[in-house]
């Protein structure tokens with residue numbers, strides 16, 4: 453069982469960024485393997501666990517996914533389907549926190565000379581970000597959407613190698629990475645960076661492919677089809693892993709973000725819908741059923757209670773938006789008085805007549 457990220461860092465669900473940072477600072481020091489020489493293995497695991505929690509909770513989009521869907525929602529954003537150090541983007545923070553304490557041993561242990569960071573990971577193809585606008589109707593019907601992308605594919609002419617006459621990169625000796633050591637007051641740091649000569653490939657092409665100019669990949673237009681996820685709302689996104697740009701270390705992802713089109717009549721608040729209708733005076737008085745617009749093909753009706761006033765809100769349970777987890781929100785219909793044509797002479801007479809029955813204006817009780 454994976455532990456809750458908030459629990460791992462010991463913070464409340466609504467913790468602001470400062471608090472997350474503070475908690476991580478404390479936990480990272482506490483669990484650093486060098487601070488726990490007697491049980492290094494366990495410390496290493498804990499250290500990774502708090503770093504994973506930090507990675508997710510510091511990223512607003514990942515945090516939202518986690519809050520909404522838990523571990524399953526966020527694990528798809530990690531490149532291997534689960535958190536590894538390659539997914540960690542806060543090395544600078546770690547250096548701030550630990551660099552001074554351990555003289556850079558962290559970098560040696562996890563990312564440096566042990567070579568545990570696989571070279572090909574750095575050559576994964578890029579992600580493609582797409583924003584898709586969807587209508588409320590489309591969300592309700594979970595319609596299919598198509599979009600075009602111009603994606604890098606492996607070059608067929610050179611099978612992605614970039615050309616012929618390929619040799620080992622002389623600068624990095626084929627490792628794709630170069631190490632630089634720098635000294636500071638606190639100790640020596642080793643940092644590892646992508647080899648500038650071969651861009652991390654480990655090899656250099658002497659006769660570049662004419663189709664791709666040595667890049668090993670070329671762009672091709674593609675049409676992608678997706679089904680709108682149930683109950684999706686603005687700002688949420690899905691990740692299509694392995695559908696992004698081609699790279700030597702595998703494909704990147706397509707990240708599809710959704711944006712709702714404003715509706716002519718309905719307003720969405722979470723899973724609930726709000727609608728205003730104009731109701732003739734006699735209908736408010738006598739009650740009855742009226743037709744209302746709907747987000748599916750069905751004709752919807754709402755029952756107006758006898759003796760309604762305006763504005764008044766009538767709730768229709770389960771007539772709201774589909775919830776991502778199943779079920780439906782509610783529909784709230786605000787009744788408003790349909791204005792009358794006051795220029796009509798007959799109507800003028802009727803209203804004069806009506807005055808006899810109306811009485812004086814009175815204050816309206818709240819919470820009614």
Ligand SMILES: [Zn+2]
Pocket residue numbers: 607608609610611612613614615661662663664665666667668669
């Ligand atoms: Zn080529």
Ligand SMILES: [Zn+2]
Pocket residue numbers: 621622623624625626627628629647648649650651652653654655
């Ligand atoms: Zn190189």
